[in-house]
Amino acid sequence: DSGVTQTPKHLITATGQRVTLRCSPRSGDLSVYWYQQSLDQGLQFLIQYYNGEERAKGNILERFSAQQFPDLHSELNLSSLELGDSALYFCASSVQSRTGGGGYTFGSGTRLTVV
Amino acid sequence: DAKTTQPPSMDCAEGRAANLPCNHSTISGNEYVYWYRQIHSQGPQYIIHGLKNNETNEMASLIITEDRKSSTLILPHATLRDTAVYYCIVRVNTGKLIFGQGTTLQVKP
Numbered sequence: 360d361s362g363v364t365q366t367p368k369h370l371i372t373a374t375g376q377r378v379t380l381r382c383s384p385r386s387g388d389l390s391v392y393w394y395q396q397s398l399d400q401g402l403q404f405l406i407q408y409y410n411g412e413e414r415a416k417g418n419i420l421e422r423f424s425a426q427q428f429p430d431l432h433s434e435l436n437l438s439s440l441e442l443g444d445s446a447l448y449f450c451a452s453s454v455q456s457r458t459g460g461g462g463y464t465f466g467s468g469t470r471l472t473v474v
Numbered sequence: 475d476a477k478t479t480q481p482p483s484m485d486c487a488e489g490r491a492a493n494l495p496c497n498h499s500t501i502s503g504n505e506y507v508y509w510y511r512q513i514h515s516q517g518p519q520y521i522i523h524g525l526k527n528n529e530t531n532e533m534a535s536l537i538i539t540e541d542r543k544s545s546t547l548i549l550p551h552a553t554l555r556d557t558a559v560y561y562c563i564v565r566v567n568t569g570k571l572i573f574g575q576g577t578t579l580q581v582k583p
Contacts, residue, residue, distance in 0.1 A: 361517065392570065402518070402561075402573035415570050449517050451571075462508065463571060465517030 362386065363466035365450050371472045377438040380469045384431055384452030390414070391433040392453075392463060393425055397446035408433055437471070445473045478562045483578045486556075492549040494577050496562030499543045505565060507538060509547045511558040512576075518561065521547065552581045 362385035372378055384391050393405040404417035408427035419425075422440075427433040437444060447470050451463040479497040486492040498507065509521040522529055522536045524545075529536045535548040549556055561576040 363517075394573075396515075401575055402512075404570050404572055407570055417570065417572075447515060451517070462510075462520030462523060463518075464520065467517050468515070470515075 361464050361466060363450060363452050363464050365448075365466035365469050367469060368467070369470050369472075371474060372440060374440055374442060374473055376440050376473075377436065378440065378471065380435040380437070380448050380450075380471075382433045382435070382450030382452075382466060384433070384450075385464050388452035388454055388464070389431065390453045391427055391431070392451045393419075393433070393435050394449040394451065395446050396449065396468075397443075400446075402449070405435070440473045442473050445471055447471075478564060478574055480560075480562050480574065480577045482575065483580070485580050485582055486549075486552045488554060488581055488583050489551055492552040492556065492579060492581070494547040494549075494560050494562075494579065495544065496547070497544045498562070498564045501542050501564050507536065507542075507545050508563045508565065508571065509534070509536065510561045510563065510571075510573075511556075512561070513555075513558040518573075521560075552579075554581050554583065557581045 364383040366381045389410045392407045395403045405419040406425050407415040411427050422438050425435045447468045449468045451465045453463045506523050506525050508523040510518040512518045524536045538545045559576040559578050561573050
């Protein structure tokens with residue numbers, strides 16, 4: 360158990376639907392990162408939040424959005440789902456202070472299948 | 475963030491040292507070298523990171539050349555459980571991690 364909790368572990372949904380993926384960071388970590396891993400794309404950085412505020416954005420589609428709540432958990436919302444959105448979605452967290460960082464801790468991921 | 479180049483695949487005999495190379499010729503002075511690995515479809519696992527000096531922890535050693543343009547991750551006694559994709563990443567310490575394609579290490583009995 361890495362300390363980063365992602366729910367649900369598996370999700371099957373139909374095209375056009377909307378889903379929410381949840382991530383609870385490791386205790387004490389202020390930063391949350393979301394990554395998408397599909398078979399042909401590798402690990403793609405989507406977005407980062409630090410203490411409730413968006414810090415960095417990667418290749419995140421407009422149909423996707425995220426937020427980090429006061430208790431530091433984060434949610435990734437995927438809407439108007441397409442078959443190509445089928446992937447593993449990972450959340451990671453880190454302390455991420457301005458003076459240092461260290462490594463990220465990843466969760467075990469949510470496997471999304473769009474049918 | 476600077477780009478990295480890694481061989482797509484490597485083999486290693488069980489019990490022997492696995493030496494995984496990484497080129498990062500455009501690395502900046504404030505960018506760190508990070509190594510992660512991903513076993514099957516599990517979440518990536520942090521291994522080690524460094525700036526200039528060589529680093530060692532319970533998992534591995536990281537050797538960074540003096541000009542910082544390349545580095546080597548060393549797994550001293552590889553086991554079958556070390557079979558994974560290994561990612562070398564350079565980034566500013568407070569910046570996001572950008573993963574490349576990595577090296578698939580196959581440890582063979």
